Amino acid sequence: MVQAARRGDAEAFGSLYQRHYATMVWLAYSILLDRNLAEDAVQQAFVKACEKLADLKRVDRFSAWLTQICRNEAYQLARSRRRSVPQQARESTCVAEPAAEGPDLGLVKEAVAQLAPMYREIVVLHYYNRMDYRQIAQTFGIAGHTVRGRLFRARRQIERTLRKNGFPER
Amino acid sequence: MVRPERADWLDKVIAKTVPGEPPEPDFAAWRRAHAEALEALAQRAQRKTQSQAIAPAAIELGRRIMKCPISKLAVAAILAVGIFVLVSHLTGRKTAPPEAEPTMAESAPALEPRELDSVFQDELAQAKALYTQRDVAGLLSLLETGQYDTKMKVAEYLGEIGDGSALSALQSFAAQWQGAPDANPFQKAIDGIEERLAQLQPTPLESAEPNITPAEPDTAPAEPNTVTIASSALSRPLTGASGMVLDKLTQEPIAGAFVGYRLSDPNTSAETDASGRFVLTGLPPSERLYISIIAQGYVSKRIVTRIVRDQLTKGVLIELDRGSRVEGRVTDPAGNPVAGATVKTFYFTNRPAITGPDGHFEIDGLSPVVDVYSLHTTHPDYPAASLRFAPGAAGQSVQQDVVLTPGVDVYGQVTDPNDQPLAGATVGNTASKAMWNCITSRTDAEGWYRLENVDVGELVLWAVHPRHALHVQRVMLAQGRSEEQIDIQLQTPAPLPCRVIDEAGEPVPGVYVVVHEYNGVSNLDEARYTSDADGWFVIPNAPSEGTIRLNPYGAGISGETQRFELGQDECIVVVRRAGRIYGRVVADAAGEPIPEFTVKLTATAVGERTYGYRALWNREGVTFQSRQGLFDTGEEDLPVGAAFYMTVFAQGYDALTLDPVLVQPISNDPNRTEFRLPAATLTAGVVVDAQGNPIEGATVAVYAKSERWEPTHWRKFGADASGVFVISGVSDDQQYLFVTALGFAPHCGLRSELKTTDSRPARIVLEAAAGAFGIVLDEQGRPRPGLRVEVAKTRDDNDELLDQRYPVVRRSATTDENGYYELSELPVGRCMVYLKSSSGEDLRSKWATFAPGQTTEVNFGDN
Structure with a gap:
């Protein structure tokens, strides 16, 4: 399918879009911590991918290649937001969304948000997008044990962050 | 609310924090919004296609240029000049300065310390120091105890040193290598050593004094079975071996047999042709090179032969016994097939099998006379599984299924006595770090470790850190949990001073000592200590209580492991001085030396038994060539005064066993033990059935009392179409006969049965084999599939003498989905019938008596 898309087949590209969209949104979310921004970043990432797909040399690395484009777009968006949004507003946007489920889950979201991006993206894809080790490894082009x-x-x-904040004993 | 203790509580709470609905792709909307992107893709794709169309024309032009030798040379010259100019430009100088002559240490392979953790770094530094000192014994110790990366580096060093004593250790690692064959560091080291040895080997000349060590036997100038040939195709003669592979029973050639030095290397392996012949070239020169032979339907075999540089060792005759198979399925507990599992028997010549999508595997080439095989199964998503099975009779297949059970990921934090996390501690899960299924983990900067897919049941958890006391604990891992957190707190050590002395009480300096075992876990600590001038050394990380076993070794001493209770002020390690067995082999009649013979050695059957010698001695034996018939045990480090059981074989002579043979101090003028071999005697017999019909293909095995449990050591002879067999070359103490044939119950007897008063050969009558069938039910009367029913006969019913010498005969079958099983080829008489779990654990047993040619019903749980 990647090969066909590379030859300019729009339908094939559409299939790739359908297949990878959700994963890319969650990946972007892990960086931006905002669903709307994440979807914007992914829209742009697919534009970049579409423009450069003909230059892709290793079609077997398409997922990893797309992942990197998506990360770049998300970081680009995060940087532009940082430049345009005042500090106070940014905190309320980029930290976890309102904890509608209760204070405990809000703590969990905060703990996830405090992770380094490298860990956060794995957590988000595993728990939110329900991907197993192998699927994540395949997407990122890295080893399963990593x-x-x-x-x-x-x-x-x-777990440590939660314990430090007294979760969930009360 | 109290925090739940279940391991998956965190998974559940994280999963609950999903923000919103899953993203839904809408390509149509994206396409509408970004039509220009798709347009750009189409245009670029078109341009690519056009540019690629030009490529074939360019390639064709290139080919035309390269067809002409002159233009080819011109292109090469242009390229060379171009590279030179580029290099000069990049380096800023026209020629590279001459490099300083590297020192020995510098010439060692470069290390990359930044990428290495501290322990690994320590090991590498130790390895480098040992390499610099050319300390082969030390490197061999590190090869055994070091981390795997260290082992690879040590192998590299050993290959560079080129000492032949490292070969056997390296061969076992080389055989276990699972990476690309070309990248096998252990094999590379072996090749390096063999090449170096070959270079050091002088041109074969008759030496004045025979070389009597097994590593360097003296060599006759031109051996009758070697020939120097010049290949017309190659500029240098071939190095290798040629010969023939035969069916031992029929002496018919075996076509299509694999004969090879390395199982996976086509350059050092060959297949036999229709006449069973093979020519094996590209072999490294070696005094003792292992060659494996694998043929469908036959017992895989390994022989040892001598390979001389630029010579083809001709006339290598290999006889194969008929073998049996094991096959089955690897499944998960729900019965789903597990694909990609590696299944192998721990026998050096059988190739491992990989299960396909249906989980099926089959391993050929098993020996029907081996009592029990171990079947090891590994898969990345399950704990390794091991079970034992009895092989079937020749030509038969044993069904043995394997169930892989999910394991537990064990993790935790290792801390010091002050609750501070400890980085760089090694944590492991088996009773020996050297075990095939041992999993180890090193703690990260925050002291965390993780052992994935650990077997449920008792876990032997150990931890080692150079500055803290060794730690061993045993915990039970319950089924049904995917993770288990076990934190470990290491204690302050109680450094233990030790002294090495000999039997006379004199201190022994320079002895290497390793902690062989602590509280039942062996090989856990990789540290090695050396006794000083007064024999002292200190174990800095000794715990304050428990038991420890120390293993002393080194040149000139023969150390045995010694156990000590901890908590003492000091411990005294007593070592024995190393010596050799010196022998001389002569013909009994004329007293003339026998120039070529094989020596086997094993623990004595009388008195204290001593071990620690290489397996080669009691497996294949060591072959010597000496015009004076001399040999000794070389660098085996046998303790002076120890007794051994020694057998000498030579073509045309009966074997001779002497027991005990004593180890003597190393001497230039030793008092040699003389082995006077009698001329070969031939004893014939005939194997018939109850009606007197000859049994073609019966196997007559002859063994000694001490070999009862080691069927691979038995001497075996085949019966021809008339049922006639001839025994020769066996030793006096091989007094017991064991006769088997497909379809018949085995016969155990004495060799004296073959003596007759007239000239007619003695008759051995075999009774028809028995059979068994039955059903296995649980307490509620439901069938129990997947269990193993095993019939074993280990003693003779009537004869008291044979009762103690009867070899073990086992046959087993697995119950089907209805709990049924069937067994054939059973011995007759009283046998024990065992019911075992799929992993070989005994569940129940009962006696049963089997009659010749009859099938008996034996049920379990039917009452």
Whole structure:
């Protein structure tokens, strides 16, 4: 399918879009922590991908290539937001969304938000997009054990943050 | 609310924080909004296609240029000049300055310390120091105990040093290598050593004094079975071996047999042709090169042969016994097939099998006379599984399914006595770090470790850190949990001073000592200590309580592991001085030396048994060539005064066993033990059935009392179409006969049965084999599929002498989905019938008596 899209087949590109859209949105969300911004970033990422797809040399690395484009777009958007949004407003936007489910889950979201991006993107894809180690590894073009290791560390970090904040004992 | 203790509580709470609905792609909307992007893609794709169309024409032009030798040379010259100019430009100078002559340490392969963690770095530094000192013993120790990356580096060093004593250790690692064959560092080291040894080997000349060490046997100038050939195709002669592979029973050639030095290397392997012949070239020169032979339907075999540089060792005759198979399915507990699992028997010549999508595997080439095989199964998503099975009779297949059970990920934090996290501690999960299924993990900067897919049940959890006491704990891992957190707190060590002395009480300096075992876990600590001038050394990370076992070793001493209770002020390690067994092999009649013979060595059957020698000695034996018939045990480090059981074989002579043979101090003028081999005697017999009909293909095995449990050591002879067999070359103590044939119950007897008063050969009558069938039910009367029913006969019913010498005969089958099983080829008489779990654990057993040619019903749980 990547090969066909590379030859300019719009339908094939459409299939790639359908297949990777959700993953890319969650990936962008892990950087921006905002669903609307994430979807904007992904729209732009697919534009970039479409423009450069003909130059892609290794079609087997399409997922990893698209992932990197999406990350770049998300960071680009985050930087532009930082330049345009005052500090106070940014905090309310980029930290977790309002904890409608209750204060405990708000703490969990905050703990996720405090993770380093490298860990946060794995957590988001694993828990929100329900991807297993292998799927994430395939998408990112990295080894499965690396994903496992990152997820392990991320969980430990979340657990520690929660404990520090008294979660969930009360 | 109290925080739930379940391991997945965190998973659940994170999953609950999903912000909003899943994203839904709408390509049509995107396409409307970004039509220009798709347009750009189409245009670029078109341009690419056009530019690629030009490429074939350019390639064709290039080919035309390269066809002409002159233009080819011109292109090469232009390229060379171009590269030179580029290099000069980039380096800023026209020629590179002459490099300083590297020192020995500098010439060692470069390390990359920034990428290495501290322990690995320590090991590498240790390896480098040992390499600089050319300390082969030290490197071998590190090869055994170091991390895997260290092992690879050590192998590299050993390859550069080129000491032949490292070969056997490296061969075992080379055989376990699972990466690309070309990248096998252990094999590269072996090749390096063999090449170096070959270079050091002088031109074969008759030496005045025979070389009596097994590593360097003296060499006759031109051996009858080697020939120097010049290949017309190659500029240098071939190095290798040629010969023939035969069916041992029928002496018919075996076509299509694999004969090879490395199982995966086509350059050092060959297939036999229709006449069973093979020519194996490209072999490294070696005094003892292992060659594997694998043929469908036959027992895989490994032989040892001598390969001389630029010579083809001709006439290598290999006889194969008929073999059996094991096959089955690898499934998960729900019965779903597990694809991609690696299944292998721990036997050096059998290739591992990889399960396909249906989980099926099959391994050929098993020996029917081996008592029990171990079947090891590994898969990245499951804990490794091991079970034992009894092979079937020749030509038969044993069904053995494997169920892989999900494991537990064990993780936790390692802290010091002050609750501070400890980085760089090694944590492991088995009773020996050297075990095939051991999983280890090193703690990260925050002291965390993780062991994935650990087996449920008892977990032996150990941790080692150079500055803290060794730690061993045992915990039970319950089924049904995916993760288990086990934190470990290491204690302050109680440094233990030790002293090495010999049997006379004199201190022994320079002895290497490693902690062989602590509280039942062996090989956990990689540190090695050396005794000083007064024999002292200190173990800095000794715990204050428990038991420790130390292993002393080194040149000139023969150390055995010694156990000590901790908490003492000091411990004394007593070592014995190393010696050799010196022998001389002569013909009994004339007293003339026998120039070529094979020596086997094993623990004595009388008195204290000593081990620690290489397996080669009691497996294949060591072959010597000496015009004076001399040999010794070389660098085996056998303790002076120890006794061994030694057998010498030579073509045309009966084997001779002497027990005990004593180890003597190393000497230039030793008192040699003489082995006087009698001329070969031939004893014939005939194997018939109950009606007196000859049984073609019966196997007659002859063994000694000490070999009862080691069927691979038995001497075996085949019966021809008339049922006739001839025994020769066996030793006096091989007094027991074990006769088997497909469809018949085995016969155990004495070799004296073959003596007759007249000239007619003795008759051995085999009874028809028995059979069994039955059903296995649980307490509620439901069938129990997947269990193993095993029939074992380990003693003779009537004869008291044979009762103690009867070899083990086992046959087993697995129950089907209805709990049924069937068994054939059973021995007759009283046997024990075992019911076992799929992993080989005994569940129940009962006695049963089997009659010749009859099938008996034996049920479990039907009452």
